[in-house]
Amino acid sequence: MPRPAAPREEIVDRLGDVFRRHGYGGASLKLLSDATGLGRSSLYHYFPNGKEDMALAVLDSAERWMGDEVVPILESAASPQEKVRAVVAALDRFYLGGRRSCLLELFAIGDAREVFGPRVSQRLANLRSALAGIAREAGHPPDDATRRAEDAMIAIHGGLVVSRGLGDTTPFRRVLDGLEKTLIG
Amino acid sequence: MPRPAAPREEIVDRLGDVFRRHGYGGASLKLLSDATGLGRSSLYHYFPNGKEDMALAVLDSAERWMGDEVVPILESAASPQEKVRAVVAALDRFYLGGRRSCLLELFAIGDAREVFGPRVSQRLANLRSALAGIAREAGHPPDDATRRAEDAMIAIHGGLVVSRGLGDTTPFRRVLDGLEKTLIG
DNA sequence: GTCTATAGGAAGATAGAC
DNA sequence: GTCTATCTTCCTATAGAC
Structure with a gap:
């Protein structure tokens, strides 16, 4: 039975790591998948529009952090x-x-x-x-x-x-x- | 009959434009080819090791410019x-x-x-x-x-x-x- | 030196079973 | 939510004709 996923916050953090290391274009789905431990399909489940959604989530997270801190x-x-x-x-x-x-x-x-x-x-x-x-x-x-x-x-x-x-x-x-x-x- | 190619210096300049706009990973052979007007094969003729050679040529050019100026x-x-x-x-x-x-x-x-x-x-x-x-x-x-x-x-x-x-x-x-x-x- | 053609793989994205 | 399988497109790189 599939394990309950990591909290979304944790997932977004790991996605952010990849984007920050490789840039947007360089962050392939494979890297994103490996970093989160989620398969491609799971990533699309969380982020229906794929990479662009993931990047937006990471940007949102960074902006929220700034807003909070x-x-x-x-x-x-x-x-x-x-x-x-x-x-x-x-x-x-x-x-x-x-x-x-x-x-x-x-x-x-x-x-x-x-x-x-x-x-x-x-x-x-x-x-x-x-x-x-x-x-x-x-x-x-x-x-x-x-x-x-x-x-x-x-x-x-x-x-x-x-x-x-x-x-x-x-x-x-x-x-x-x-x-x-x-x-x- | 194939036109004599643009001077190598000119080619490297245009390659540099692409690298500077898209980064190394984002500079695809298609972009590089379009920017120089050279087909893929011609690019490999000038730069046998492909993209890495092109990037090295651009770096060399920039360093030479600094050296000269x-x-x-x-x-x-x-x-x-x-x-x-x-x-x-x-x-x-x-x-x-x-x-x-x-x-x-x-x-x-x-x-x-x-x-x-x-x-x-x-x-x-x-x-x-x-x-x-x-x-x-x-x-x-x-x-x-x-x-x-x-x-x-x-x-x-x-x-x-x-x-x-x-x-x-x-x-x-x-x-x-x-x-x-x-x-x- | 440039062309066409193509190999071989990786990319992003989707479908459907479980 | 996660899986496997698959589609299409794009990628780098090479081969061989001209």
Whole structure:
């Protein structure tokens, strides 16, 4: 008798691992199947539209994580400095200290761009707004705050890329260490 | 009678376009064939080992470009400030003002990582050394110079990622504008 | 150097039994 | 929910004519 499946959350996490390692196009059904322990048919049972549904579920999961972890920080009564530190800690956990790639980067490449491009763009813009809010709270005028927020995003993603390329998470960790200065310093 | 082929340089450039847009795995022989106007067989005539050979040719071409354009700047008698500005201009041309992705980023994903990972790592380390040289010339101690060079690489690649994600080259151009400060300011 | 044809396999996706 | 079997399409790669 078939075992009750792993919780959907767990499945989506494992799918995310594959997408983050291989990109959208490179994540074959075989890899997805192996990573979850689910056969092709089971994957289609959970995600009727196949790979695109799986990728959407992973994106949703990442956005939900940000909503659960980061938004409360932003809405708290903490000081800007405390908020930055909490966000840094959240990013460190989310990107596994620099060992995990960013889906927004991978989903803006190749065929995935056509499907997910607008969503990627919107998520980046949202993240920029959120970070700019902290910079404004710290007293920076709106233009300057937005510029700082964008610099922070550039540093984060650049740190991830360089860390992955060098095979060394030091650059990403250094970015996180400097984020307070980038954003409100 | 078959037309004499386009110069190899031109062919490699067009292959590079495909790799940069779709990544290594996403660059199918069909895309490569369409972009160059060469049939599959002709591609195998030029690149006997298929896609891997094509990717190597593109990487070689990019490295040669850097060697031809950037190394002379570094070896010139110009001031550090002049060198940074010349490098910035070269990067601006190379990345088409932010519209072109970096191969080093794309070739560190998925299956390509196994094949090109070490080479990517070495190129990044070389670029860091080159940039650190300018920072040292400007009077920064070695440790600080290397840190600045790495920050510059983080900013460049982060700027490319964010620009691509947002569909707007402004972030990359702003990174280039700030590179002098990042490196020697 | 380019062409057509094709091998041989892996891809995404579906059908129907259990 | 999971399984096996299968369909179609696409992929990389090769062979051989011109």
